Amino acid sequence: MYAQMIKSEGGKSREEMSPEEAAFQDRIDAGETIEPQDWMPEGYRKTLIRQIGQHAHSEIVGQLPEGNWVTRAPTLERKAILLAKVQDEAGHGLYLYCAAETLGISRDDMTEQLLSGRMKYSSIFNYPTLSWADIGAVGWLVDGAAIMNQVPLQRTSYGPYSRAMIRICKEESFHQRQGFDIMMKMAKGTEAQRRMAQDALDRFWYPSLMMFGPSDAESVHSAQNMAWRIKINGNDELRQKFVDQTVPQAEFLGLKVPDEHLKWNEEKGGYDFSEPDWEEFFAVLKGAGPESAERMKARRDAWDDGQWVRDAMTAHAEKKSARREAAE
């Protein structure tokens, strides 16, 4: 999942809830699914728009760091796989925008909010992809972290979101395997390839840990979002799970996780590890990531340069239906 720091609009205690709100919470507590035509608190609707919108935007902006290597992919097969992957991401964006539209916001409105900076996308896509190994690392680590979050969200309370997540998860696990496959080739390749692989892990390790968001203790909105079942697990819990899963994979590849404090903790049955630099995380969220300006410029240019195309398509469709009506 690519939603971080989702500000919640709720936070009422049981006593403060109206009868409608209490009945809604009861449905969620009973594991029921909320559908678009059902009554829902305004806060639930707004929070979901924010979360699904952020996720959709992340898929769209996420095309860029990987698209950066489509024209330089080293073999025809790798090029085809990467293109198919980026295409899947555009498709995920499409399902998610559709899911958000069921909550009463248009895709154009969400796009406008992304381009004006009012809606965010995941911090991870503000980092550069500098070598072919980065394409492996993005699949292995970034998609790996995303899956960690998305699998539980298949059970989220909002029906259209849950169904989108089920489709997305199937494709993401395939992406992660492809990423790991690139890393294996690189890690077992020439000295230069091994250097690229280690460098990619060095640069993507902490930004991947940041994908889960700050510690739960600092996440003021987590509790309400969990009560609504639009967030299922805590940030720290998922981060721990990710580290525990990924460290043995890095060892298998013969790569070193860039954390001197990384150590197996027998007692908790997991690794102890260093926190990412949260100051960097907040700065990146505010737009100070190494590629932030470039990513936003690419999206704005695509939108502005495409205006005449969208206008023409609309004008043609209108003319066509007018002609059809005139003929009838």
Next chain:
Amino acid sequence: MDPVGALALRMGDNALILGHRVSEWCGHAPVLEEDIALANIALDLIGQAQLWLGLAGEVDGRSADELAFLRDTWDFRCLLLVEQPNGDFGRTVMRQFLFDAWHVEMLRGMCGSSEPRVSEIAQKAVREVEYHLERSSAQVIALGDGTEESHARMQAALEWLWPWAGEALAADPVDVALAEAGIAPAVEDLRPGWEATLRAVLGEATLTIPESDFAHRGGKDGKRHSEALGHLLTQMQWLQRAYPGAEW
């Protein structure tokens, strides 16, 4: 060169280079559905390039990847049209349409090739390319007919690309030998279908077909590619060239 190898190289290079050009749009299209559709077309073309270059490689002992990533411009046999830069979205659409209109006729003709390896690939590719043509035709019509601005852009795109479009329809000795052997259709037999498609689609798009029949040559025989191809190869081949012998 073996005629089957020569044909496979021409078809493979067209698919490879156009697929690459289309893939340059990745993440930058005017609307999300276009990002998805352009990726689809690029994927189809790269898949076709793998098949054709695989066949070309059977003949001269190199792999499809070696042919794609380790030849210099003068050994490429693609049409000049497909190597032309994307330009605005309108030019990309027009280039696709002009190519598809020829490609579909060529593949249909090759479905009945005397060479089974050629007809097998053609039969697979033609289904994809019929869809490409359907799509690029609909887009040329919509953008030609749409607004004053889109009409002007599409007319400009047509005029810009027109001198590059005719090479496909001008037979050279390789084309003649292939037709005589029954491996590929005769180039002159492709013209009526190509022209009919252009008249129908460009007419509905309210665009004017340029009167000149001047056509640049030098792509499919490799004698004089345009400058754009070298830049494309510089990017496409960079990793293979910078790290020779590595496996990816």
